[in-house]
Amino acid sequence: MTSDLILTNGAVVTEDPARPGARAVAVRGDTIAAVGTDDDIVKLAGPKTRRIDLRGAMVVPGLIDAHGHVRSFGEELANLDLHGVASIEEVARRVRERDAVLPPGAWITGHGWDQNLWPGKKFPDHRPLTEAAPGRPVWLRRVDGHASWANRKAMEVAGVTRRTPEPSGGKIERDARGDPTGVFVDNAQDLVKKARPAPTREQIKEWLRLSLQRLAAGGLTEIHDASVDPEDVDAYRELADEGNLPLRVYLMWNGIGKALIEPLVERPIFVNYRNRLTLRAVKLMVDGAMGSRGAVFQEDYSDDKGNRGLFVTEPDELERRAELAMRKGYQVCTHAIGDRGIRLTIDAYEKALAAVKPTDPRPRIEHLQCVTPEDVARLKPLGIIASMQPSHATSDMYWAEDRVGPERGKGLYAWRWVLDSGVIIAAGSDFPVDPEKPLIGLHSAVTRQDLKNWPAGGWHPDQKMSFEEALRAYTRGAAYAAYEEDHKGRIAPGYWADLTVIGKDLREIPPEEIPNAGIDFTIVGGSVVYERR
Structure with a gap:
């Protein structure tokens, strides 16, 4: 049987231990048909097959942003x-x-x-x-x-x-x-x-369309949309029904602050609706952000004595919501930034997991920005996924240590600690907080420098990721965080044909060139949803 699409003459990084590298890929329908040499794959082409000569470009499993805000963007x-x-x-x-x-x-x-x-x-x-x-x-x-x-x-x-x-x-x-x-x-x-006029359904759909088009151009094939309301879900489903969702989207209910989660978690989970849309998670939030001094710390802010941050959700309520969501079969994803906020989130998960004993819950901590070594050690035994945003380190580094001082600052954006403890990182950007482009995130992860290559050697360089670790965080790690590791995150026969084609082989260029390597193609389910022209 012939393929619908073949890509040849490329540098294919498969993330598949059975075949880590290749030159070419064949796609049939919405899945990968074969991976191999140019000669292997050309044989699978027919008269109607679309052929893409990659001219040495890099192909990686479709990049995923594990934490973004599509409607806001x-x-x-x-x-x-x-x-x-x-x-x-x-x-x-x-x-x-x-x-x-x-x-x-x-x-x-x-x-x-x-x-x-x-x-x-x-x-x-x-x-x-x-x-x-x-x-x-x-x-x-x-x-x-x-x-x-x-x-x-x-x-x-x-x-x-x-x-x-x-x-x-x-x-x-x-x-x-x-x-x-x-x-x-x-x-x-x-x-x-609450005083703002409510948007119409068509306005919401237009915002989603605008956002997803821009995200596709950045090389992203899937987004974990961190905090959606019922009107957003309805708009997404309409777009999916119309065939107007270019990317896959993994939705998290908005369980933040005073929002009631009871009516949300009573709604049925759905997975891969129209081959695009999944809803099986709830977003909670324990504290605010460091930039506005709302993240919750065990000690005062170094630059604001007497202030230890704000609880967006009180700890006992966080625990109650986490337990309720787990009982209803939902994954729990909690925003926690300050060291006390992180500790209390781990405490809440520990108690909820013990009470519910769910099957494969995969709880996530979103951001995990300022953590202690003691709390890093608690993550893996509880199966907690670290959903972290590499570019937060390089956008916040100019002032982050002013907030917490040098000693607590050792635990800022501590990717190395997390990885060395055996915890899975799912990488994202938190767009529109930071740029939506994963090439910027990859650059931040491997250099801990801004786009002007400052500071020399990187900020807290002991926390850098290797390129392989960073790529895995945007592919295998993010896929695992959405229960998709059997379908996504590898380029292998039978996996979804979600591919990102990068203009240059990022392994062969200086790290400072990564942000400008360019995206040539974004492919989702075998369909080219973005093409650089």
């Missing part, structure tokens, strides 16, 4: 992108420009600002946004999604005043008089978010 693509903006004045200028073109009543929304890039590194207040757009609400999410910045109009529409109380797990930044400054941290963001 799509919404960002349709709104203000503030990543890398170096001053409050530039943010205000962009808001002023958007105000001039939007229809009356529309909100100005955006994402990506980071006060650590500005002189003084302090949270802003509402005044620059109020002056730029006094007549309409402005709502801008911080780069990590754990704080947002509003103008006066947005606070007025939301009914936020000096008398508004602090919500559990959140903080309203206030001035000396007690008035809200315009910055809302973690659960306090809900006070303003």
Whole structure:
């Protein structure tokens, strides 16, 4: 039987111990038919076979982002992108420009600002946004999604005043008089978010489409979408029914903060719907982020005495939710960043696992950013997967040790500790927090340097991954984290034909060239969903 697609003249990295390398791949339908030499594979071509001459390009198992936010990324693509903006004045200028073109009543929304890039590194207040757009609400999410910045109009529409109380797990930044400054941290963001007009189904679908197209261009074949609501799942299913999901998506219910998980986990799990969509996980969150000083630590922040962070979910409630989700057959994936948040998450998993005794639960800790060696040692015995984002290290390294000091800083983004303890890492980016491009993540993992190759030798270089370990984290590790290791993460006969074709063999070029190696093709289920032209 002839193949539908053959790729020849390439450097094929299979991740298959039986045949680690090859030159060519044949695809029939949505699965790998054969792997071998050019001569082997050419024989499987017929008159209707599409033939791709790779011209020496590298083929790897389809890259997976094990932690991203598809809808948020799509919404960002349709709104203000503030990543890398170096001053409050530039943010205000962009808001002023958007105000001039939007229809009356529309909100100005955006994402990506980071006060650590500005002189003084302090949270802003509402005044620059109020002056730029006094007549309409402005709502801008911080780069990590754990704080947002509003103008006066947005606070007025939301009914936020000096008398508004602090919500559990959140903080309203206030001035000396007690008035809200315009910055809302973690659960306090809900006070303003709830006043925004609800998006339509078509808007949500358009955001998903925009996002997935961009992700395909980055070489990704699957996304673990970390925190979805019922309206998102419905939009995804409609796109799948229409044949408009270019990538596979592994969904996690939004079980964060005050969200009730009972009605979510009562809904049936589904796996590989329309050969694209799976829902079998719940996202929980114990703490906030280090950038906004909401991650929970055992000791004070080194640069904010008296502050040890914020519980987005109290520990006893985290344990209850983890146990409930496991009883319903769901995988539990918990955001935990600070050392105390991580320890309490491990505690919650230990108790829930003992109470439920589930079959193959594969609990995950999302981020695992500042960990102690003692807690690393607890991960493997409990079967915990480390879902980590390599580029977080290289985007946070400029200020992360300011938050925790040099001693705790030894456990920041401690990939080497995790791997050496035998724990599986599933790699991702947390887009739109960090860039969605896995080549940037691979570069961060092997160099611990930014895109300007700083610092020399890498930041905490003892925690680097080898290239082989980093690639495995984006392929086999991420596939295992989604229960897909028998279908994905290898290039071998019978596996899904999910392939990423990279313009250069990353093993043969200097590490500093990895981010710009380029993606030639992204192939999902045997279909070319992106092609560089």
